[in-house]
Structures are given as C-alpha cells and as structure tokens.
Amino acid sequence: MLNNEAVLNALSQVMDPDLHQDLVSLGMIKDLKVNRDKVSFTIELTTPSCPLKSKIENDARQAVLDMTEAKEVEINMSARVRNEKPVTMDKNQFKHVIAVGSGKGGVGKSTVSVNLALVLARDGAKVGLLDADIYGPNIPRMLGIDHLPEFGAAGEKPPLAEIHGMKVMSIGFLVQNGQPLIWRGPMLHSAIQQFITDFDWGDLDYFIVDLPPGTGDVQLSLSQTLPLTGAVIVTTPQQVAVDDASRAVGMFEKLEVPVLGIVENMSYLLMPDGSKLAVFGTGGGEHLAFRTGTPFLGSIPLDPEIGRGGDIGSPVVLLSETNPSAQAMREVARKVAAQASIKAYEQEGRG
Ligand SMILES: Nc1ncnc2c1ncn2[C@@H]1O[C@H](COP(=O)(O)OP(=O)(O)OP(=O)(O)O)[C@@H](O)[C@H]1O
Numbered sequence: 565m566l567n568n569e570a571v572l573n574a575l576s577q578v579m580d581p582d583l584h585q586d587l588v589s590l591g592m593i594k595d596l597k598v599n600r601d602k603v604s605f606t607i608e609l610t611t612p613s614c615p616l617k618s619k620i621e622n623d624a625r626q627a628v629l630d631m632t633e634a635k636e637v638e639i640n641m642s643a644r645v646r647n648e649k650p651v652t653m654d655k656n657q658f659k660h661v662i663a664v665g666s667g668k669g670g671v672g673k674s675t676v677s678v679n680l681a682l683v684l685a686r687d688g689a690k691v692g693l694l695d696a697d698i699y700g701p702n703i704p705r706m707l708g709i710d711h712l713p714e715f716g717a718a719g720e721k722p723p724l725a726e727i728h729g730m731k732v733m734s735i736g737f738l739v740q741n742g743q744p745l746i747w748r749g750p751m752l753h754s755a756i757q758q759f760i761t762d763f764d765w766g767d768l769d770y771f772i773v774d775l776p777p778g779t780g781d782v783q784l785s786l787s788q789t790l791p792l793t794g795a796v797i798v799t800t801p802q803q804v805a806v807d808d809a810s811r812a813v814g815m816f817e818k819l820e821v822p823v824l825g826i827v828e829n830m831s832y833l834l835m836p837d838g839s840k841l842a843v844f845g846t847g848g849g850e851h852l853a854f855r856t857g858t859p860f861l862g863s864i865p866l867d868p869e870i871g872r873g874g875d876i877g878s879p880v881v882l883l884s885e886t887n888p889s890a891q892a893m894r895e896v897a898r899k900v901a902a903q904a905s906i907k908a909y910e911q912e913g914r915g
C-alpha cells in the first residue's frame with residue numbers, strides 16, 4: 565500500500581553521499597504527502613551549495629518509484645545550513661567560520677575568498693566576508709567597494725558594507741587608499757576581535773575570513789577569538805608554494821583547526837584548442853592533499869580574466885555560467901560547503 569511509511573522506508577535507502585547516512589535518519593525529509601499514486605515531499609539539504617543536489621534528488625525519486633506503488637513523485641529541494649553549536653559572539657551568530665589561508669603570499673587567497681563567499685551567497689546562504697589582511701587589505705578593490713555605510717542609530721552596532729547579497733568588512737574601509745598600517749601584535753589582535761564582535765553581522769550561515777599570508781599573528785588571533793569550522797588552504801602548483809602551504813596545514817593542525825581541504829590555484833592555462841598548459845607544473849596541490857590526508861577541493865585555471873576581475877571589482881563567478889574559470893571556482897566553493905557540512909555533522913557526534 566502507498567502511504568507515508570512506505571515512502572519513508574524507500575527514502576531510508578537513499579544515502580547522502582557526503583554524510584554517509586540516509587536521508588530519513590538525517591531528518592532531511594519534510595512535508596511528505598501521499599495522494600492516491602502521487603507522492604510529494606521536500607528534501608532539506610545541509611547547504612544550498614550542495615554539489616550533489618541533483619544526484620540526491622534523482623536517487624530519492626528513483627527509490628520511491630522503484631520501491632513503492634507511486635506513479636508520480638514531486639520533490640521540492642530546499643536547504644537549511646545546520647550547526648547544532650553555532651558560534652555566538654555578542655549579538656552575532658555564525659554557523660560556519662571558514663578561514664582561507666596559505667603559507668605563501670600572492671597565491672590567490674583573497675581571490676578564492678571573494679569568489680567562495682559570492683558562490684555561497686548566490687546559492688542562497690547568508691554570508692559574511694571578513695578581510696583579515698590588516699596590512700594588505702585587497703577585498704575592497706576586488707569587490708569594488710571602498711567605504712562602510714553611514715552609522716545607524718546610537719547604541720546599534722555599526723553596519724557593514726553590503727554587496728551582492730553579502731556583508732563585508734575590511735580595514736581598507738577605514739584607512740586611506742595606499743596608506744600603510746603599522747601596528748603591533750596586540751593592536752592587530754584587538755582589531756580582529758572588534759571586526760568580529762562589534763559590527764552587525766547578524767546571523768550568518770557562512771563567515772568567510774580571508775587571511776594574510778603566512779603563519780603569524782592574525783591566524784593566531786582569529787583562532788583564539790572564535791572556533792572555526794575549518795580552514796581552506798590555497799596553493800599554486802610550484803614546490804615552493806606547496807612547501808609553504810604544508811606549513812600552513814601544520815599550523816592549523818597545531819591550533820586544532822580542521823583543514824577542510826586544499827585548493828590549487830593557477831593550475832593551468834586553458835589553451836584555445838582545449839588543452840591545458842601546466843605553467844607552474846602539475847599535481848602540487850593534489851599531492852599535498854594526499855600527503856596531509858586532507859580533501860583536494862579542486863583546481864582553478866590561471867586566467868587573465870580572474871586577475872582583471874580582481875582589479876576592477878568584478879569577481880570571476882559573476883561572469884557567465886559557462887565561463888570555465890567561473891565553473892571551476894563554483895565547483896571548489898560547493899566542495900568547501902560540503903566539507904563544512906561534514907565537519908559540523910561529525911562534531912554533532914554522528915546524529
Ligand atoms: N587563477 C588566477 N588567474 C589569474 N590571476 C589570478 C588568479 N588567482 C589570483 N590572481 C591574481 O593574482 C594576484 C594575487 O592574488 P590574491 O591577491 O588573491 O592572492 P593572495 O594570496 O590573497 O595574496 P596576499 O598574500 O598578498 O594576500 C591578484 O592580482 C589576483 O587577481
């Protein structure tokens with residue numbers, strides 16, 4: 565007989581490929597309705613950026629068609645970013661704090677941070693982006709914004725810059741263009757703390773933090789200020805970058821920050837005939853991921869459009885859906901979201 569129980573029974577055979585648990589046990593099935601031979605339900609994913617969204621939908625539909633008498637299955641895909649233990653800082657709440665770091669400068673941390681934040685926001689999550697590079701803030705230029713909005717009412721937290729549906733903070737909004745900041749460690753620490761607690765981030769699904777290069781004060785301050793879901797390590801393929809990235813992995817391990825994975829940036833130049841030219845060698849990022857036992861989150865091509873986009877405040881993921889660099893960036897971002905879901909699920913103590 566076709567009833568709720570029969571449908572749930574079928575859906576309990578469908579696994580979330582990332583969380584390795586079935587959709588029913590994960591509490592993802594909502595609004596289940598059976599009307600004669602028609603079944604409808606909602607699948608509530610753990611992130612709107614789920615890279616396996618269509619696989620999960622297809623698997624669920626197939627399971628219900630195969631295992632029950634249903635003739636028609638209507639599925640509504642939705643998402644709620646979950647974290648049983650969100651980070652609360654004053655009135656702000658962050659479900660996932662994700663830092664983007666590397667050992668080496670100039671490998672593309674800020675570029676990855678901006679595009680990662682944008683992909684998550686465009687997929688439907690509530691996103692904040694903090695430029696924690698106090699000495700070399702690049703996020704304002706990369707997003708084409710240079711100031712904060714006017715302060716609101718007295719007693720309210722100062723507002724953040726908002727663009728493309730996400731909130732953004734950078735020291736670059738507070739100092740004049742091109743002026744150097746010469747601060748000692750303690751000032752830097754209190755700046756990071758203030759950026760996190762004193763501004764009006766509200767409730768965020770993802771709080772992305774763009775780190776300066778290296779393994780220094782800011783990394784330490786951040787991990788002391790709030791618990792991180794994890795860190796994304798950016799490297800380029802060259803051995804020197806990989807060596808530094810490996811030090812960054814070691815630092816996060818020491819700070820007990822999980823590493824969500826490795827991104828290899830500037831991996832190859834896409835040639836007009838479709839072949840890939842490995843300008844800086846191949847496999848550095850993947851090898852590092854393998855060696856450190858962390859996921860490899862993908863490769864991003866070396867593309868003049870990415871560099872230009874960074875200079876004119878037009879990040880590559882805002883280009884067309886079919887642009888190969890935008891696609892690579894999107895794929896990386898969704899893998900990061902999946903890894904964050906996995907980490908949160910593991911921390912829940914497996915349900
Ligand atoms: N895949 C890419 N293809 C072409 N240019 C890129 C790519 N990734 C980054 N760039 C450019 O390279 C430069 C350095 O990138 P970015 O500022 O993101 O690196 P970073 O690691 O944040 O640097 P820093 O260590 O100074 O913070 C920027 O001009 C950026 O636009």
Ligand SMILES: [Mg+2]
Binds near residue numbers: 697774775
């Ligand atoms: Mg940077």
